[in-house]
Each structure stands twice: as structure tokens, then as C-alpha cells.
Amino acid sequence: MIEVKGLVKTFTDGTGARVQAVNDVSFQVEEGRFYTLLGPSGCGKTTTLRCIAGLEKPDTGEINVSGTAVFSSASGAFVPPYKRAIGMVFQSYAIWPHLTVLENVAFPLRVSKEKLSSDEIRKRVGEALGQVEMSGLEDRMATQLSGGQQQRLALARALVRRPQVLLLDEPLSNLDAKLRERMRFELRELQRRLRITTLYVTHDQIEALSMSNTIAVMSSGVIVQEGGPRDIYMHPKTQFVAQFIGSTNQISGQIVNQAGENLGTVSTEIGQLSCSLMNGLKTGANVVVVVRPESLILHQQQPAHGGNLVEGKIAAAMFLGEYVDCSVEIGRVVLQTHQPHTFQVRRGQSVWVELPPGDCLALPDQN
Amino acid sequence: MSTVAIPRSARFSFPQVRDPALLIPLVGAGVLIYLAVLPLFMLLLGSFQMEVAPREFVTTFKNYQAAYASEYTYSTFMNSLIFASGSAALGFFFGGVLAWLTERTNTPLRAIFVPIAVVPLILPGVLESIAWIFLLSPKFGYLNVWLMALFGLESPPFNVFSLPGMIWVHSVGQVPLAFLMMVAAFKSMDPSLEESAMMSGAGTLQTLKRVTLRLLMPTCGSVLLILFVRTLESFETPALIGIPARIYVYTSEIYLAFNEYPPDYGRGAALAVGLLLLSAVGVWMYTRSTRESKKFQTVTGKAFRPRQFDLGRWRWVGFGFLGTYFLLVVLLPFLVLLWASFLPFFAAPSWDAVQKLSLENYRYLNGFRPFWDAMKNSIILALMTATAAMLLTSIIAWIVYKSRLPGSWILDFLAFVPITVPGIVLGMALILLYVAFPVPIYGTIWVLLIAYLTRYIPYGMRAASGSILQIHSELEEAAATSGASWWETFRRVTLPLLRPGFAAGWIYICIVSFREFSTSVLLATGDSRVLSILLFTMFEQGQVTVVAAIGILMILTLLAIVTVFYKLSGHVGIQG
Numbered sequence: 001m002i003e004v005k006g007l008v009k010t011f012t013d014g015t016g017a018r019v020q021a022v023n024d025v026s027f028q029v030e031e032g033r034f035y036t037l038l039g040p041s042g043c044g045k046t047t048t049l050r051c052i053a054g055l056e057k058p059d060t061g062e063i064n065v066s067g068t069a070v071f072s073s074a075s076g077a078f079v080p081p082y083k084r085a086i087g088m089v090f091q092s093y094a095i096w097p098h099l100t101v102l103e104n105v106a107f108p109l110r111v112s113k114e115k116l117s118s119d120e121i122r123k124r125v126g127e128a129l130g131q132v133e134m135s136g137l138e139d140r141m142a143t144q145l146s147g148g149q150q151q152r153l154a155l156a157r158a159l160v161r162r163p164q165v166l167l168l169d170e171p172l173s174n175l176d177a178k179l180r181e182r183m184r185f186e187l188r189e190l191q192r193r194l195r196i197t198t199l200y201v202t203h204d205q206i207e208a209l210s211m212s213n214t215i216a217v218m219s220s221g222v223i224v225q226e227g228g229p230r231d232i233y234m235h236p237k238t239q240f241v242a243q244f245i246g247s248t249n250q251i252s253g254q255i256v257n258q259a260g261e262n263l264g265t266v267s268t269e270i271g272q273l274s275c276s277l278m279n280g281l282k283t284g285a286n287v288v289v290v291v292r293p294e295s296l297i298l299h300q301q302q303p304a305h306g307g308n309l310v311e312g313k314i315a316a317a318m319f320l321g322e323y324v325d326c327s328v329e330i331g332r333v334v335l336q337t338h339q340p341h342t343f344q345v346r347r348g349q350s351v352w353v354e355l356p357p358g359d360c361l362a363l364p365d366q367n
Numbered sequence: 368m369s370t371v372a373i374p375r376s377a378r379f380s381f382p383q384v385r386d387p388a389l390l391i392p393l394v395g396a397g398v399l400i401y402l403a404v405l406p407l408f409m410l411l412l413g414s415f416q417m418e419v420a421p422r423e424f425v426t427t428f429k430n431y432q433a434a435y436a437s438e439y440t441y442s443t444f445m446n447s448l449i450f451a452s453g454s455a456a457l458g459f460f461f462g463g464v465l466a467w468l469t470e471r472t473n474t475p476l477r478a479i480f481v482p483i484a485v486v487p488l489i490l491p492g493v494l495e496s497i498a499w500i501f502l503l504s505p506k507f508g509y510l511n512v513w514l515m516a517l518f519g520l521e522s523p524p525f526n527v528f529s530l531p532g533m534i535w536v537h538s539v540g541q542v543p544l545a546f547l548m549m550v551a552a553f554k555s556m557d558p559s560l561e562e563s564a565m566m567s568g569a570g571t572l573q574t575l576k577r578v579t580l581r582l583l584m585p586t587c588g589s590v591l592l593i594l595f596v597r598t599l600e601s602f603e604t605p606a607l608i609g610i611p612a613r614i615y616v617y618t619s620e621i622y623l624a625f626n627e628y629p630p631d632y633g634r635g636a637a638l639a640v641g642l643l644l645l646s647a648v649g650v651w652m653y654t655r656s657t658r659e660s661k662k663f664q665t666v667t668g669k670a671f672r673p674r675q676f677d678l679g680r681w682r683w684v685g686f687g688f689l690g691t692y693f694l695l696v697v698l699l700p701f702l703v704l705l706w707a708s709f710l711p712f713f714a715a716p717s718w719d720a721v722q723k724l725s726l727e728n729y730r731y732l733n734g735f736r737p738f739w740d741a742m743k744n745s746i747i748l749a750l751m752t753a754t755a756a757m758l759l760t761s762i763i764a765w766i767v768y769k770s771r772l773p774g775s776w777i778l779d780f781l782a783f784v785p786i787t788v789p790g791i792v793l794g795m796a797l798i799l800l801y802v803a804f805p806v807p808i809y810g811t812i813w814v815l816l817i818a819y820l821t822r823y824i825p826y827g828m829r830a831a832s833g834s835i836l837q838i839h840s841e842l843e844e845a846a847a848t849s850g851a852s853w854w855e856t857f858r859r860v861t862l863p864l865l866r867p868g869f870a871a872g873w874i875y876i877c878i879v880s881f882r883e884f885s886t887s888v889l890l891a892t893g894d895s896r897v898l899s900i901l902l903f904t905m906f907e908q909g910q911v912t913v914v915a916a917i918g919i920l921m922i923l924t925l926l927a928i929v930t931v932f933y934k935l936s937g938h939v940g941i942q943g
């Protein structure tokens with residue numbers, strides 16, 4: 001397992017100003033679980049990963065890997081990267097071009113303190129390659145592999161030492177869309193099978209949502225929200241998280257009424273909306289109501305019943321195969337909706353939009 | 368511990384900085400300062416002295432007066448200016464046209480021309496000048512004799528002992544460099560830039576004018592600039608052709624100051640300082656202009672083939688140009704040297720002369736002790752310089768680009784200082800240094816080694832840093848996260864990946880050291896003579912055909928070194 005406490009790392013940029021890349025980050029990855037650091041470029045997720053790997057030396061904090069303190073600013077401990085029991089997959093794969101597939105995967109075994117025989121090494125490499133479905137390619141030069149194969153090679157190399165912790169730095173970002181879909185699935189299956197504690201870094205929310213046990217959304221060096229995929233998706237705690245995960249509609253307004261536990265009415269430009277309120281919000285607070293496009297239901301005639309019904313006009317409708325991306329104009333507000341692929345409308349047509357109160361969440365307005 | 372932000376691709380986290388590690392860049396800086404800066408300092412100092420090893424330091428401007436306010440100042444300046452501009456322009460013209468024909472058109476057989484164009488690099492500058500003297504000398508030059516006979520002319524059409532003659536001979540030696548640079552420029556042109564011009568309605572000629580040439584401008588500027596600076600610094604042609612023709616440029620003036628009796632070191636140093644400044648400005652402008660041209664290069668991850676111009680029937684004209692160039696400029700000088708080496712004395716081709724062909728010169732050289740000494744010195748110096756330079760620069764490149772040791776950028780700067788120093792200026796500076804501080808290496812092969820090493824460190828640095836920068840830091844980081852210590856990573860990952868750059872730098876330095884002339888001319892004496900100096904002195908003494916034989920042997924030796932090297936390394940491609 002991985003334990004990070006109070007991690008701080010600053011850099012000095014070209015002009016001499018200090019940049020706080022990681023600003024007091026703490027989290028825990030339980031044994032055998034898949035934990036993702038998710039966020040936009042510059043949020044500090046990769047720096048955090050590299051601190052855990054030992055490739056960066058943090059300013060303050062504590063990092064424990066499998067019970068060993070690999071870094072502690074309090075005690076001055078610092079274990080260099082090559083002494084940590086980790087496996088790492090880099091964004092660029094970092095495959096050594098002058099070595100064959102076999103030699104690439106065998107490298108960790110050859111430099112380890114434990115001297116293994118050539119046969120033993122060959123056997124272990126064969127096993128590792130088998131795990132990533134690359135058997136039989138041992139004697140090829142590493143540069144002769146395709147992108148997907150190189151990525152799997154990097155994975156095999158990271159796993160051959162049977163480390164206790166696996167670190168992955170945006171491993172799928174250099175693959176094309178179809179391959180990425182497949183690898184998401186395969187990586188997750190592999191991790192489950194091996195039950196290896198995994199820390200994954202990405203800016204792609206689909207990867208995060210589909211693969212992780214727990215997601216930590218990061219922004220500007222801090223963790224903004226931590227939780228399971230569904231939790232993060234359905235109950236974002238800030239505008240930033242709501243915007244970053246999936247696409248979302250945002251409607252500004254003010255709370256006019258509170259009715260019971262976290263429920264209330266918000267007065268907005270498109271009318272009064274019943275929705276869930278985030279903890280701590282009171283009447284009179286300025287809020288932003290967020291609702292996902294796939295939650296909105298469009299009716300061609302005014303429906304008899306349904307919460308939060310608003311009339312509007314179709315601004316655009318794009319057929320995307322899996323769904324129809326429909327934008328609806330209500331006054332000055334444009335709402336994005338996803339309708340079933342059978343939905344057919346024309347531009348300018350009148351529709352009724354239903355915003356189910358259970359799917360509407362009022363978050364503090366951060367503007 | 369404070370950290371310095373360097374772009375991610377350049378940083379790496381080992382070795383951890385402990386105080387003793389700070390010694391490494393200090394030692395490196397010390398070596399570089401000793402090699403690169405100290406001689407220049409002595410040069411500057413010496414230019415203000417009256418004597419070369421003064422007992423008291425008397426500052427005087429007399430030397431500068433002698434150098435820059437004499438009756439010859441104007442003619443030297445004009446000669447140097449015309450010589451340098453003419454060579455730059457002509458070298459650029461040939462290099463550019465040849466590069467364009469081979470890279471951007473469908474001229475037949477252009478693929479084999481690329482290695483052919485580079486072959487003249489094997490020909491040392493001194494030999495190039497000698498060969499053209501054989502061809503274009505007004506009294507005996509083969510081309511003159513032949514043309515006079517053919518057309519019944521009264522006076523020889525070409526006189527190599529003139530400024531145009533100097534320009535021609537020197538340009539021809541510069542064409543390989545111009546060619547390689549223009550080829551690189553053409554190769555890196557993104558075809559979609561021209562294609563979008565054509566899609567916007569521009570015809571071939573318009574595209575050429577508005578897009579192609581505009582994109583090439585910065586590179587053309589750089590090429591012209593570097594050719595200009597290199598001509599200004601050169602001494603082979605000014606020595607062999609200029610001096611007999613009484614056409615003096617800056618480098619010849621420095622040589623002459625040194626060759627007077629007693630040698631006027633002061634004036635020589637003053638001239639050297641002036642030339643150094645000119646050269647430094649030129650190199651600075653060149654660096655600025657290459658930075659500009661980088662902006663015009665499209666860097667994508669995808670490789671592309673530049674568009675070919677279809678010349679139609681004109682492609683045979685292109686072929687004719689390539690063929691003529693090859694025959695006239697590459698083959699002819701070599702053939703003339705070969706021919707002359709078999710003659711007892713210089714004579715035009717005729718049946719009479721054919722009967723006199725013999726191996727006499729070669730037999731003479733076989734027993735000629737100074738030849739073997741010079742050959743030995745040249746080979747030893749070439750091998751030692753190349754090895755020392757590459758080892759030193761590999762370590763320095765690693766310190767500059769891969770370690771996080773503070774202040775390592777100074778090493779990068781110091782390593783490139785010698786590129787602004789003309790060979791003859793360095794020779795002058797080293798003389799002043801070692802006569803003032805009599806370490807007993809003056810007059811031996813060791814001072815030549817130091818001189819060559821100093822001169823070629825920038826080239827070694829370029830090869831080594833190019834290689835080091837290509838080693839993505841994640842390749843070393845992956846080794847660390849796979850359990851390899853610093854030494855294991857260096858041994859198993861860094862060094863093998865450095866090998867191509869190391870090898871390329873090594874062979875290049877080996878070849879240029881073997882050919883070196885302008886530094887050696889002041890430093891090589893008696894025992895420490897090298898082949899290029901031997902050629903020069905024997906040619907001046909009139910033993911021209913023996914010189915041709917030495918030349919052929921030099922070329923063969925170089926070819927042998929290059930062949931052995933390629934066999935051993937199995938790599939291809941020397942990029943200058």
C-alpha cells in the first residue's frame with residue numbers, strides 16, 4: 001500500500017518565481033486497489049507520482065510504500081528510486097531502443113541484487129510477456145514494435161520484478177482511440193488478477209471513471225475531491241469537479257427556499273428549479289445548478305407531469321451515432337442534452353425540457 | 368534543498384548532490400579554461416608587449432599601429448574582404464544548386480551524387496591548392512596548356528595566382544560543407560507549406576519565389592555567414608597561392624610577421640586579436656541566424672518526403688551539371704595529383720611524358736626519413752586528438768545536460784569558445800603562452816596535441832551533446848525505477864546510446880586533425896612536423912612531383928582510416 005502525508009514540492013521557474021507544484025497532498029492507496037490521480041495539466045498529479053517513485057525529492061512530507069518510509073522530511077530519510085520496490089510505466093514507455101524485447105524486460109532482473117541464472121531470467125521474462133499477451137516476440141528489437149506493443153512491453157518490464165506497487169504515468173495517452181478502449185479494459189483486468197496496488201495518473205476522465213476504485217481529482221497542487229467513480233460523477237463538490245468530469249450544464253441562480261435535508265428551490269434565468277443542495281448552502285446563497293446532458297429529457301409535447309419543466313427551442317441537433325447531441329435554447333441559456341439516437345427534431349422546433357430534480361445539484365458559485 | 372527548474376526532458380535526479388560532487392564541474396571548467404581561455408588571454412596580453420617574454424610589462428600600442436595603420440592595411444583589408452565574400456558566394460552557389468538538384472528535383476542518378484559531393488573532404492586543403500596550381504598555373508598549368516593548344520591562344524586563359532584564382536580554389540573546398548547544410552535545409556522543408564501555396568492558386572515559379580525561397584532565406588544567410596567566417600580564418604590557399612601571388616590577407620600577414628627575422632610577435636598578436644574579434648562577431652551572428660532558421664522548420668513527429676520538382680527535359684541539364692561538376696571539380700584534381708606523382712618533374716601530358724612515368728617518387732619517399740616521421744606524427748596526432756576530444760566532451764556533455772550540478776552551463780559556454788578562434792590565431796596564442804611559461808612542450812608533438820584538442824573540442828561537443836540530448840531522460844529514469852544504480856544506468860543505458868554520436872565525432876575529428884594546417888604551420892617544427900607542413904615546405908622548395916606523391920599517400924592513408932573505422936563500427940553517415 002501507499003501512504004502519502006502532507007506532501008509539498010515546489011519548483012523555481014525560469015523567472016525565479018517559486019511554483020507550488022504539490023501543495024500539501026495526503027492520500028492512501030489500500031492494498032490491491034486501483035487509485036487514480038485525475039486532473040488537468042499542471043495540477044501536480046505527475047509530480048506527486050514522481051515523488052512516490054523517487055524521481056523527485058519533495059520539500060516536506062512523508063511517503064510510505066509497503067510499510068517502508070521511502071521519504072520523510074522529519075527524519076531526513078530518502079530511499080533512491082532504484083531501491084524502492086516499485087514498477088513504473090512512463091508516458092513515453094521509455095523502451096530502450098538498443099535492446100531487444102527480451103533484454104528490455106530482463107533488465108530489472110539483471111541489475112537486481114539477487115543474481116538469477118540465464119534460464120531463470122528467460123523463464124520470468126516469458127511469464128511477464130505472457131501476462132501482457134506478447135509471447136513469442138522476445139528476439140525482436142524493441143524499436144520494431146507498434147505503439148500498443150511498446151506499451152505492453154513497458155508494462156511487462158514494470159511487472160517482471162513482481163513489485164508490490166505499480167505506478168502508471170498517463171500510459172494510454174499516446175494510443176489511438178480504439179486501442180485505448182481496449183487497453184483500459186486489459187489493464188484493469190490485469191491489475192485485478194495480480195491484485196497489485198496501483199497508482200494511476202491521467203487527465204482523461206473516462207479512463208479514471210472506468211478503471212479506478214478511487215479517484216482523487218487534483219487542481220493546482222491540491223486534491224479537490226476524493227471518492228469512488230459514481231460518487232465523483234453524481235455528486236461533485238465544486239464547480240471545477242463538475243466541469244472536469246463529464247460534460248455538464250451550469251445554470252446560475254440563488255437559493256430561495258430550503259425544504260428539508262439538502263433539498264431546495266433555486267431561482268434561475270430559466271425559472272424556479274427544485275434540486276439537491278450541497279451541504280452547508282443556505283437560502284440566499286449564490287449557486288450554480290449543474291445537471292448532466294444525459295439526465296435531461298426532451299418532450300415534443302408538454303408532458304402532463306414531471307419536475308422542473310421548461311419550454312425552449314431546438315438550437316442544434318447533431319447525430320453522433322450513439323446518441324443525438326441536442327442543444328436547447330431557453331431565453332439566453334443554452335442547455336446541452338443527449339437524446340436517444342432515435343430522437344428526431346428540427347432546428348427551431350419547440351420542445352419541453354425536463355430537468356429531473358434528483359439529477360440537479362446546486363453548488364456554490366465560485367465566480 | 369533548492370532545486371533549479373530545467374525543462375523536464377533535461378533533468379535527472381542522480382547523482383544526489385553532495386559537496387565532493389561539486390569538484391567535477393570545477394575540474395572540467397579548469398581544464399577548459401586552461402585549453403580555451405588561457406592562450407587567448409596570453410594573446411591579448413602579448414599584443415600590448417614589445418617583447419615576447421618581457422621582463423617587465425610595458426603596455427604599448429605600437430603593435431596595433433604596425434598592424435592596422437601601415438601602408439598595407441587597406442590592401443590586406445580589401446583582399447580579405449573580397450576573398451571571403453567571393454568564396455562564400457561561390458561556395459554557396461555551388462552547394463545550393465547541387466543540393467537542390469539532388470534533393471528537390473528528379474535529376475537522374477542524383478542519389479549517388481550525395482556521397483560523391485562529400486568525397487572532397489578527404490582532400491586536405493593544401494593538396495587542393497596544389498592540385499589547382501598544377502591545373503591553372505599560368506606557365507605550366509595543364510588546363511592552360513591544353514586550352515592554349517586547342518584554341519591557339521597567345522596567353523593563358525586562367526591564372527590561379529590571382530584573387531579570382533584564390534576564390535575559386537577555396538570555394539571548391541567549401542562546397543561539401545555548403546552542400547551538406549543546404550541538403551539538411553531542403554530535407555526539413557515541410558511539403559505542405561508549398562502545397563498549400565499551390566492550392567491557393569500559385570504556380571510553380573510563384574511558389575518557388577514566394578514560399579520556397581522565403582523559407583530558405585534564414586538558412587541561406589547562415590550558410591553564407593559560416594562560409595565567410597571560415598574563409599577569413601583559412602590559411603591553406605593564402606599560403607600556397609596568395610603568398611607567391613603577393614596577395615596578402617589577414618592570416619598571411621600573421622604568418623609573415625612570425626616568419627620575419629627576428630619574428631615580430633607583437634604585430635602578429637595584434638593582427639591575431641583583430642582577426643579573432645572579426646571571427647567572434649561572425650560566429651555570434653551565425654548562431655543568431657540559425658536560431659531564426661529553426662523557427663522556419665516544421666517539427667512534427669511524422670517523417671515526410673519533400674516535394675520533387677519535375678524538370679521534364681531539363682533534368683538532363685541537371686544531370687549534365689552534376690556530371691560536369693564531378694568530373695571537373697572532384698575527379699580532375701585527384702587525377703592531376705596522381706599523374707604528377709608518377710613524373711620525375713612536372714610536365715604537361717604528352718607521349719613524351721608518358722614514357723617518363725615511373726615510381727621514382729615513391730621509391731624516394733620510401734627511404735625519406737622526414738616523410739615517415741611526418742606520417743607517424745600525423746597519424747598519432749589524429750588518433751589521439753579524436754579519442755581525447757571525444758572522451759572529454761562526452762563527460763562534459765553529460766555534466767551539462769544530464770546532471771543537476773549547478774553552474775554546469777559554464778562548461779557548455781567554455782567548450783564552444785574555441786570555435787571562434789582561427790587556427791593560426793590559436794597557434795600564435797600558444798606560442799606566446801609556452802614561450803612565456805617555458806613548460807618544455809614547445810617544439811614537440813604535445814603542443815600540437817593541445818592545439819588540435821583545443822580546436823576540435825567544439826566539434827566533439829556538438830556530436831556528444833547531440834547524442835546526449837537524444838537520450839530521453841525517461842530512458843534513464845526507467846532504468847532507475849527498474850532497480851539500476853547510477854553506475855549501472857550509465858553503463859547499460861547511457862553509454863550504449865551515446866555510441867553513435869561518439870563514433871561520428873571521433874571519425875570527423877580524426878579526419879580534420881589529419882588534414883590540419885593553419886595551426887600546425889606555426890607550431891610544428893623540425894621533429895614534430897606533420898604531413899600538411901611537409902607538403903607546404905617541400906612545395907615551396909620546388910619538389911612538386913614528390914609533393915604530389917606524398918599527397919596521394921596522404922589520401923590513401925585517410926581512406927584506409929575511414930574504411931577501417933566503418934568496418935569496425937558498422938555505422939553510416941558523417942554529418943559535419
